[in-house]
Amino acid sequence: MENFTNETIDTSQLPKFEEVTFTKLHPKYIRVVLISLVRIIAIVVLIPILLSMFKPELFSGRVWLILGILIPVFSIMLVVFSIIGFKKKGFAFREHDVLFRHGIIATNTIVIPYNRVQHVALHEGFISRYFGLAKIEIFTAGGSSSDIEIPGIEKEQAENIKQLLMGKIQKQL
Amino acid sequence: MGADFSQPQRQSSIGILVMFFYTLQQYARALWPMIVIWIFKFDEINKLYLTLGMITVFVGIGVVSYLKYLNFTFFLDAENEEFIITDGVFNKTKTAIQLRKIQQVNINQSFIQKLIGVYELDVDTAGSNKKEGAIKAISHELALELKFRLLENETIKSEIRTEETSLEETEQKLFEAVHPFIKISFLSLLKVGVTSNYGRTIALLVIFFSTIYENFQNFGDENNVYKEELGSYIDKNLVLQTILISIAFLFGIVLVINVIRIVFKYYDYKIARQKGSLLLSFGLLNTKSTIIKPEKVQITTVTRNYFQKKMGILELKIKQATSGEKEERKSIIEIPGCSETERDSILKLLFHQIPQKGLMLQPNFRKLIFSIFLSIGLPLLGFLAIGYWLEAVFFEYSYVVPVYVVIIGLIQYFKFINNRLFIHDNFIIKQSGAWDISNDIIEPNKIQAITTSQLFWHKKLNIGSITLHTAGGNIAFQLGNYLILKQQVNLWLYEIETSDSNWM
Secondary structure, rough: OOOOOOOOHHHHOOOOHHHHEHHHHHHHHHHHHHHHHHHHHHHHHHOOOOOHHHHHHHHOOHHHHHHHHHHHHHHHHHHHHHHHHHHOOEEEOOOOOEEEEEEEEEEEEEEEEEEHHEEEEEOOOEEEHHHOOEEEEEEEEHHHHEEEEEEEHHHHHHHHHHHHHHHHHHHHH | OOOOEEEEEOOOOOOOHHHHHHHHHHHHHHHHHHHHHHHHHHHHHHHHHHHHHHOOOOOHHHHHHHHHHHEEEEEEEOOOOEEEEOOOOOOEEEEEHHHHHEEEEEOOOHHHHHHHHEEEEEEEEEOOOOOOEEEEEEEEEHHHHHHHHHHHOOHHHHHHHHHHHHHHOOOOHHHHHOOOOOEEEEEHHHHHHHHHEEEEEEEEHHHHHHHHHHHHHHHHHHHHHHHHHHHHHHHHHHHHHHHHHHHHHHHHHHHHHHHHHHHHHHHOOOEEEEOEEEEEEEEOOOOOOEEEOOHHEEEEEEOOOOHHHHHOOOEEEEEEOOOEEEEEHHHHOOOEEEEEHHHHHHHHHHHHHOOOOOOOOOOHHHHHHHHHHHHHHHHHHHHHHHHHHHHHHHHHHHHHHHHHEEEEEEHHHHHHOOOOEOOOOEEEEEEEEOOOOEEEOOOOHHEEEEEEEEEHHHOOOOOOEEEEEOOOEEEEEEEEHHHHHHHHEEEEEEEEEEEOOHHH
């Protein structure tokens, strides 16, 4: 390792990770996101409604009013952020590494070189499966913060990507 | 021997029972408050409904565990050299593990598994401490066979590992034979004891004084008549004296406890070299010994504060790559009270050269503003809000506010001033801390993954953050020059991807 010199490399000539074009998630995936959101919102909305019908004395009128305003605002924000979040997500497979971009307020880009991948998993959620989508999970030795989860990929394509990744891992060491 | 693992297969059919008990356990854990209530209200409950309910629950769990059993398969893909586990009833997961990446295969038996007579097989790869694959119910012969097959491909690796274990076993003997090249003297340990753990000391002081003050307050409240007389009397004569004495007393106690703790833990600290590895042994009552292999080292941290600098001592922390839970606790190794020359010789052994600080990056002043907002602004707002709307009594404690603002402000300011990232061809060094200033040193080839992050309103300002993930933890640097950071990321990626460097 010590005799590994790289003086001659011009850093401006290196392939730039920030200029990679990212592939968007499958358009159908937004439905999966929305359906799971509807489930959450339904619970958040239904419980107070039921309570207000059967036990209105639980809170004072003012609290009910605040709840009545906050819950719809919260729900709408949740939906808006999820849609933006979906649009911001993107992935790219380069020759030597995999990139995943996500984040609403901050743009986060995580890069994992193939020769650092430990194992790969293919996850199909209950709703995703209905739409024929799957999630690829790529694990490294760096703990959970350095793992990539790419949702919303067509099952067949996901299977191919997994195969490609496994091939890349094998070649590298 | 010769079981066929090439076809997807299920666990032992008796495994349904294991699944049943585990699922039952899971539900019981989640629903225990309800169960407790039922037990207390046992007499009031309609017995017929209870039995019916119980039957439904048990049948339900039975069906779930049967489905789990049906949907859990594992097989060895000989062609691609992979071990593949499929599981999940509604949410399906297919995990593929390269055989060459498998570090450990453990065969365990829990109480329930013992009752039923099956074993559990865990597959573990490097890094994360969670198990990558677990088969809950498998017969012993099959488990052994599978373990053999899983580890078959890595004869080389297992050879290294046996060497390693034998090294660890004979560590003690070896140590006697090898002449230690660094010994940490009793005096150094005393110095460490006196100069470290100020945070804890201050916290203790604060708690101590707040309770004392509280007691005074209560005393006053109960006897209003005495309050004024006593208050003025105490004010003038005793308070200052008592406070000064108790500060000195408390400092003394904390120092003594600290010194005793350090001496007990690190007495007779010896470091020896052995085939390029470091052998450490220390401890007063029970001598601990550990081994550091340079190639396994992920993050090396050098920490010192102002007093330690004056006394010429520093502390080294070394984080090794972890695999499996057993090593987790052993993985952080501390070397207290080294001198500078000792530090250099240890670093030389770990890195083959003394780490150099190259290009220096400093965070943008917005980082200071943000951390002051988080640590001073928000708590102050909360304080005001509670005071106004909930408990006006809170404002009696207003005198704490300026003290808090000054102390926290100073800490945040020094944290900001000391925060730096040094980038050299062979090293990345992150400096941080307010009082105890630490330098985290990593080599670029230890990086597992890189995350870059930028807030959208920082795009024009050209500032952004970076996190370097290693098998020993993360190194993060916020709000630096994003252009330079991105360039460095490209360079590090290039270096990692063009060489098959061994990171552990």
